[in-house]
Each structure stands twice: as C-alpha cells, then as structure tokens.
C-alpha cells in the first residue's frame with residue numbers, strides 16, 4: 211500500500227489501543243483503531259476508522275451510563291423486524307430519531323427506558339403502536355401489529371390471561387384489607403406452595419388443598435400479621451374456599467388428574483409447575499400445617515374446619531376475615 215506520509219510502498223497494519231478520554235464529562239475507555247507509518251512514526255485514520263472510533267467511544271459512554279448501545283438498539287428493532295422509521299413512529303418520535311441513535315447521537319434516559327421496555331415486553335410496544343396509530347395508514351398499522359404480535363409467545367400470553375382473571379376476581383377486595391391478610395395476591399407464590407404440598411402429601415384433593423391453603427395463610431397471619439399468599443377466603447359448605455380458586459385450578463401450571471369414584475369425580479392434584487423457591491420461614495409454616503392436617507382425609511379436615519370460629523361465626527358466601535387467625539384451634 212502506498213503510505214500517505216512517507217510516500218513509499220510498505221505494509222500498513224490496523225492497530226488497536228485502549229484509550230481513555232473524557233466524553234460528555236465522563237472518563238471512558240474505548241478501543242481506538244488506527245494505522246501507523248512505522249517509517250515516520252505517524253498515526254493516521256483512514257476510511258471509516260475515525261467514525262467507528264467515535265461510535266465505540268459513544269458506546270463506552272452508554273455502557274458506563276447504563277444506556278443501550280447502538281447495536282443493542284438495532285437488535286431490539288430487528289427482533290421485531292421493524293425499520294428505523296417505523297420503530298421511531300411507533301413511539302411517536304421523529305422520522306430519523308432511531309437512525310440517529312443507531313449511528314451518531316446518544317439517547318435521553320426517557321427514550322432509553324421506552325426502548326428497553328419494548329424489548330422486554332411486546333405488549334408495551336403494542337400499547338405504543340396503539341397510542342401513535344395516527345402515524346400510520348391502516349395497512350401499515352395492521353402489518354406492524356402482526357409483526358409485534360409474532361413476538362408474544364403463547365405461554366406468556368396464557369400466563370397474563372390468568373393474572374388478569376385473578377386481578378378481576380380480586381378487584382372488589384382491597385389488597386390492604388384484613389380479608390386478604392394485608393397482602394396483594396401472589397400467583398407465583400401460590401404455585402410454589404401447591405407444588406410443595408403436592409410433593410409432601412400422597413393423595414391431595416382439590417378440596418383438601420383449599421383447606422390446607424387456608425390453614426397456611428391463617429398460621430402465617432397468626433405469626434406475622436400478614437397472609438402468605440394474599441388469597442381471600444369465603445365461607446362455603448365445604449369450609450373456607452379461596453376466592454378465584456377455580457381460576458387457579460385451571461392454570462396451565464396445575465397438573466390434575468380426574469378419578470372416577472362411584473358417582474362422583476375426585477380431582478387429585480399431582481403437582482404444580484413452579485421455579486420460585488420458598489423461604490425457610492414459609493416452609494416452616496407449611497410443614498407445620500402438613501404435620502397437623504396432612505394425614506386427615508378430605509372429609510375429616512372439612513368436619514374439623516366446620517368447628518373453627520372462623521366458620522361458625524360467618525355466613526354462607528361471606529368473606530372470612532383473617533381476624534379469626536387468633537382463634538384457630
């Protein structure tokens with residue numbers, strides 16, 4: 211290659227050096243790429259190395275400030291198969307905003323958060339699209355909607371559906387009230403408790419599980435003045451019954467088998483899929499409940515419960531207050 215400095219033909223290699231600089235008031239370290247004429251000891255930039263160095267410096271700054279890098283922004287956008295212009299318009303930004311973020315300018319924190327959320331949550335991106343619908347013609351809008359919806363996977367969709375159903379079921383019960391033990395219902399916690407009980411009791415029926423959950427919540431409330439699951443319970447003929455119990459039993463994580471017995475069907479809980487680890491204090495309470503009631507047959511535990519003050523002092527279909535925790539037999 212002809213060297214622009216010494217005018218001779220010699221090999222020129224690209225060299226890399228970790229370089230410190232102050233960028234927007236912050237000290238950053240980035241990979242500086244350059245060429246060098248070894249004859250004259252002169253460094254120079256050629257082709258696109260200058261621009262690329264600046265890009266690396268900006269990305270080093272972004273990393274330091276916890277912002278998405280240009281390539282991360284591009285990969286979020288590509289995940290949804292969107293053009294820079296469409297991605298910008300979905301957020302209601304200018305036509306070239308995203309193009310600039312992917313090349314030569316650094317995004318604001320608020321813009322960064324929106325892009326980040328859109329990466330984690332396709333529903334959020336759909337909401338944004340809905341909000342800025344007027345930026346697109348009908349055909350374009352449907353096309354974008356389809357592209358985003360493709361990224362919503364079915365298990366997550368189902369999960370959200372059950373979250374929503376429970377939310378609706380609990381909408382009339384204040385999460386700070388004594389009826390749910392001063393706690394917002396925690397579906398994932400319920401799943402892990404059911405899993406734990408099913409692993410420790412050989413024949414767990416739906417009815418029996420309902421009672422065990424109630425005792426777990428009552429024991430927990432008695433000890434810590436808060437429920438474990440956030441479930442509310444109503445007075446039913448077979449004892450305390452969790453509000454939204456049918457929804458919980460239908461969750462995809464629940465593995466239940468139906469056993470035909472004379473003229474009735476028994477629902478036996480095999481397990482519940484869950485990755486959430488229970489804490490030692492929670493396990494202590496659950497173990498106590500299993501010890502106290504685990505061996506009882508469904509009918510025995512129902513009969514036993516009928517004698518609890520919580521049951522005697524409430525009417526059919528009435529919510530059972532956690533106040534009765536102190537009176538548990």
Ligand SMILES: [Zn+2]
Pocket residue numbers: 213214215216217218220247248249250
């Ligand atoms: Zn040279």
